[in-house]
Amino acid sequence: MSIVFYVIAGLSVAGALAAVLLKNTVHCALALTLAFAGLALLFLELDAQFAGFAQILVYIGAVAILVVFAILLTRGSETPHETVYSRNPLVGLVTAAAIFAVLGWAVLHSSQALPGPAGTPTAEPQVTVMDIGNALMGRYVLPLEIVALLLTAALIGAVIVAMHEKEAAR
Amino acid sequence: MQETISFTPQLGTSAITGILWLIPAVPILASGVIALLKQPKRRTAATLAIGSLAFSLILALIAFAHVLSGWAHGHAVRETLNFTWFQFGRTNVDLGWVLDPLSAVMLVMVTFVGLLIFIYSTGYMAHDENYTRFFCFLSLFAGAMLGVVIANSLLLLFMFWELVGLTSYLLIGFWYLKPSAAAAAKKAFLTTRVGDVFFLLGIVWLFGDTGTLLFYNSGAGSIESHALLGLLIERSAFGLSAAGAIGLLIFAGAAGKSGQFPLHVWLPDAMEGPTPVSALIHAATMVAAGVYLIARVYPLMQAGALAGGTTTALTVVTWVGAFTAVFAALIAVAQNDIKRILAYSTVSQLGYMMAGLGMGGVAVGMFHLITHAFFKALLFMGAGSVIHGCHEEQDVRRMGGLKSDMPVTFITYAIGMLALCGFPLLFSGFWSKDGILEAAEHFSVSKGPFYMLVLGALLTAFYMTRQVSYVFFGVNRGAKNAHESPTSMTVPLGILAFFAIALGAVGTPAWPWFRSFLDGRAATLEWSGFSEPGLAALMVTSSLVVFLGLGLGWWLYGNRSPQPEDPDVLESAAPVPWAWLRDRLYIDEVYTATVIAFYGWWARVADWLDRRVWGGAVAVVAWAFGLWAQLNRFLDTNVVDGSFDKSCEELSTGGGLLSRMQSGRVQTYLRLLALAVVALAAILIWSSRA
C-alpha cells in the first residue's frame, strides 16, 4: 500500500467525518466536497480516470452545489443554537459502528479469498475513454437508456416538486 | 352498315368506373358538411349543395360519354366494380357498382334535374329559416338516389333505397310544425315500409338461392343467366318459379316507392312538403326509383319468358300499372289542390311506366320515365312558382287569369302540360306514351291494359286542361297581385321546358335511338319506322284521344271562372261519383277501417297482455326476490356483520400495538433497517464460516 493511498484515504475519511460532525451546515457541505474530492482521487489512484473525473464533475460540480443551495434556501446556513443531533443519537452511532464492525469483519475475514495475490496490485488495466464509450454504446446500452430516462424523470420531478405553487407566489 | 358491328358485352372496368362511387359520395359528403354548418350560413350551404351536385353531374356526363363512345364502337358497355363487404362462413357479401347504359342515362337525368331543382330551391326557399337544413337533406337525398342508381348489388341498392326513404321522410316532414306535414311524412314512411318488407323478403330469398346479390359479376351475378336458370328450376307457391316470386316481391317494394295502386296513398299527402321536394322526389327521382328497380332486375322478371311471350311477374306488373294509371287519373279529375292534381297525375304516369315495363320492356318504360321526369319536374316547379306568386295559395279555384301575371311560368307550364297530355308529334310525352301504347297493343295476354291506358290518356288530357284553365285563364279569384317568380326559379323552368320538347327526338319510331342505346343495338334512322303496321293508326288514335280530352276540358272549364264556393261543373252533373272521386275513392278510409283498425285492436290486446299477464308475472317474481332480499338482510346483519365487526376490532387493537413502532421519524426506520442489515450480514458470514 502506497503512502499516497493512506494520505488520500485519510483526507477523504477526514472530510467525511467533518461533513457528519461539524455544527455549521455549510461547513458540513464544504467538508463533504472534500470527501468527494478524496474519493475522486481514490478513483484516479485505482486507474479509473473517467470515473474519477465524472465523480468530480457530478459530485463537486453539481451535488455539492445543490446541497449548498438547499441549505441556503432552507435558511439552514446559520448555526443552530440547540443540538444538531436528533434525539438519542447514540442508537444511531451504535448501529453505524455495528455496520462498520460487520463489514470490516467481513472484509478481513475474506481477505484471503480475495482475488489477486496479497500485496501486489494486478497489472493496471489499459482502458481508454474510447473503450468506455464503446461499452456504453454496446454492452451497456440498455442501462444507459434507462438511466437517461431516469435522469429526465428526476429532472422534471425535481422541478415540479421544488416549483413555487402559483397561488403561493401571488 | 352498322349491323355488321357486333355488340359484344364489354366487361372490364375503366377509370371512370373506378371513381363512379364519387358521384353519390360527394353530395352525401356535402350534406354532412352542411349539417355541421351554423344556421345563418345559408349561402355556403346552397353553394356546397349545388357545387357537389354539379360535380356529380360532370362525372355523370363523363360516364355517359364513356358509355356512349363504347356504344358507338359497338360494345354494350357494362362495367362493374365489385368488392367484398364482409364474410361469414364461406359466403361473402359483395357490394359494387355498375356502369351500363341504364345507369348512365339515369345518372345524367337525376343529376341534371336535381341540379335544376337545387337552383330553383334557392329561390323558392329563400325566406325559410331552416334553409341550411333543407339543403343538407336535399343533397343527402340526391346522394342516396344516385347510390340507388349506380348500385350493382341488391343489398347496396337496398341500403340506398332505405336512405332515400329516410330522406323523403325528412323532406316531406320538413315543415314538421305543420301537423299535416308530420302526419304525411309518417304516412309516406310507413306505407313505403310495407313495400320494403316484401322487397327485403325478396332480397333474402334471392340471396338464399343464388348466394350472391350482385347483379352482374361477369357471369356469376344473381340476375345473369346461370343464376336465373337455378331460379327457374325451383318451384314456389301458386306454380310460380322462384324467379317470378322474387320478382313479385321486389315489385312490391317498387310499388311502395312508386306509389302503385295499393300503396299509392302516401304520394298525394307527400305534397305537404316544400314544392321543390315534390318536384325532386315525387316527380323526377324517388318515385322513379321503383321503376328503375324493375328495369334493373328486368332479367329476373323476364326469366323464363318465351320469345314474344311474357311471365307472370310481368303480367302482374302490367295490370297493376295499367290499373293505377286509370285509377289515379280518375281521382285527379276531382282534385282542387294544384299539387294534389299533379301528384295523382304522377301516380298515373308511374302506372304508365310500370305498364310500359311490363309490356314493352326496359326501354319503353325508361323512356317514359326520363321524359316524365323532365316535364313533371317542370310542372311541379311551375306549380311551385304559381304557389309562390299567389302567396302560398294552393287551391286552383282561388287562382285564375295568371297567364298575364306570370307569363314565363304560364308558357313553360303550358309546355309541360302539353307534354304530359302527349300532344302529338311535338312533345316528348307523346312519343314516350306512344311507345307504351304500342307495346300495349301488341301485348299478348290481353287487350285490357291497352284500353285502360287509352282511357288514362284521355283523362290525363282532361284534368290537365281543367287545371290549366282554372289556374291561368279566366279572371283572378282571390290571390291578388300575383307576381312572377325570381329568375333563379324561372330559368330552370325554361331549361326543363326545352328538354320537355326536345327529348322526344331521341325516341321516335323513326329513330329509336334511346331504345337501341339501352338494348345495345345500333340506332338507324329509317322513316319506314313510321310505316310499321298499325303504328300510324295507333298514333292517330292516341292523338284523337288527346284532342278529345283537351277539347272536353276546354269546353267544360275553359274561360268560365266559377267562384270557389259554387260546385264544380261535373259535380253538379253527377254528384255521387264526383264525391267519390273527390274523396279519393275512400282508399284511405278503407285503410283506416281495415288495416289501421286492426292494428289498433291488436295494440289494445297487446296492451292488455302487457298489463295483466306479463305484468303479473313480473310482479310475482319481484315479490319473490324481495322476500329473498329480506332473508339475506337478516343474515347479513346478524351473522356476517357480527363476525366481521369482531375481527375488525381484533385487527384495530393489533394495529394499535404495531403503530406504536411507527414513530413517524425517518431515522428510527433507518436505524431498524441498518440493524436488520447488520443481522443479515452477520448471519451470512456465520453461514459462510461454517
Added chain:
Amino acid sequence: MIEKADQVFVLLSHWLVSFLPSALQPAAAVLLSVVAIIVTFPALFAISVLLERKGLGRMQNRYGPNRVGPFGIFQPVADGVKALIKEDIVPFRADAVVHFLAPVFLVVVVFMGYAVLPMGRNMTLVNMDAGLLFFFAIGASTELSVFMAGWSSRNKYSLLGAMRAVAQMISYEVPLLMSSVAVVMITGSLSLGKIVDAQNRYTYGLPHWYVFTPWGFAGFVLFAIAAMAETNRSPFDLPEGESELVAGYFTEYSGFKFALFFLGEYVGMMGISGLAATLFLGGWSAPFSWLGWVPSWFWFFAKVMLAMCIFIWVRGTLPRLRQDQLMNFAWKFVLPLTFLNLMVAGLWRFMGEGWLRWLVCSAILLLAYTLMGRNGMRSDHIGPRSYRYAD
C-alpha cells in the same frame, strides 16, 4: 532550425532536467512546467488587464492608464504592488477560514485547468486520455469557491452575487459542455491533443479547423457565449454588477485576496479561451499551411490573446442582461441550440463527404436559429420580471 524554434521550451526543460538524477527527472519535469505555467499566465494576465483598461478607455473616448511608464505600460505592476501592500480586511462576522480559503481554492483550481491544454507541439503538461473531461471537472469546482467567497463574507450583496454567479455558472455549464461534446463526437476522443491533431490538416493550404464547418461554427459561437457567462464577463456580469451589488461575491475582499480573485478571473478566461482555441480554432496549428514555420506555441498564445481581445471588445459593446433574461436565454435558446448542434454534428459525421452535408447542416442550423430567435426570444416571451416591487 525551425524545429528548434518550435520545440524551444521542450528542449529547454529537457536540458534543465538533465542536470538532476534520473530518479527525480519526471517529477522535476512536471514541476518545471508547472512553474512555467504559473509564471507565464500571470504575465499574460497583466498584459491583458492593461489591454482591457486601455481598450475600454478607447471605446469610451478616453485614454486608458497612461501615467505609469511609457503609455502607462507599467500600470499592472503598480496595481500589483498596490494590491500586495494594501491592508487585508476580514469582516468581523465573516467565517474567517472559508473567507481565506475561497480565493486560494479558486486560483488553484483555475491553474489546474491548464494541465491538459496543449500549448504547442509536445507542450502538454499531462496528456491524459480524458483531458476535456478533466478540464470541465475542474472548471465545475470554481463555482464552489465563488460560493464560499460569497457566503463566508456574511454580506447580503456578496451572498446575492454568489447565488447569482453559481446559478448562472450552472446554467451555462451545460451548453458549454454540450457544444464541446460535438467536437468530441467528430474527433472520437476526449484527449485535447488528439483533437488538435485532428484539426492540424490542410487542403489547398487551408486548415481543417472545426470552426470552418457549419456545426463547428455554431458550436464555437455557442461555446463563446457560454464561456462569457461561465467567466461572469459582461454582458453576463450580473454577479458583480456594480450598480446592483457593490462588487458581487468579492465585495468584502481587499488587498491580496482581491488580487487573487482578479487573477483567478482572468486566468480562468484565458484557460477557457485556450480551450476554445483548442476545440474549434485548431489549437496550436497554423492558420495556413505555408505559415507552418512559425512556432506552434506562438499560434496558441496568439489565439488566446485574440480571444481575450474579443472578450474585451464584447464587454465594451454590450449592455448587461437582466437575471430572468439571462436564465431564459440559457435554457430556452442556447441549450436547445446546442442540442440541435449535437444532432447536426452527428448528421455531418454520417452524411459522408460532399457538398450536400454542408448545405443540409447549414440550412438546419440557420433555420433553427431564425425560428428560435423569432419565437423564443421575443421580448414579450421573456416572461414577467422575476422580482416584485415593494408595495
Added chain:
Amino acid sequence: MNPLTGYLLVAALLFAIGLAGALTRRNAILVLVGIELMLNAANLNLIAFWRYGPHPELLTGMMFAIFSIAVAAAEAAVGLGLVIQIHRHAHTTDLDAMSRMKG
C-alpha cells in the same frame, strides 16, 4: 496487506460514517449528505473490485459505478427538491419535527 482490502476498509469506514450521519443528524439535508456518502462508499467498492477483479477489461464495476453516480445525481436532485418543498410547508428541516406520518 492486500490493496483491495485497504480500499474495502476505507469504503466500509466511509459507509459507516455516512450511515452515522444519516442516523444522527436532525437536519434533513445532512441526512441526505450522509446518504450521498454511503453511495460514494459503494462506488469505491465497485471501482476497487473492478480494478482488482479478474476481468477488468469487461469494465463491469466501472460501468456500475458510473451508472450509480448518475443515479445518485438524480437522487440528490429529487431529495433536495423534496426537502425544500417540505421546508416551504413546515418551515423546518428538522426531521424530528416531521413525524406527521406516524401511525
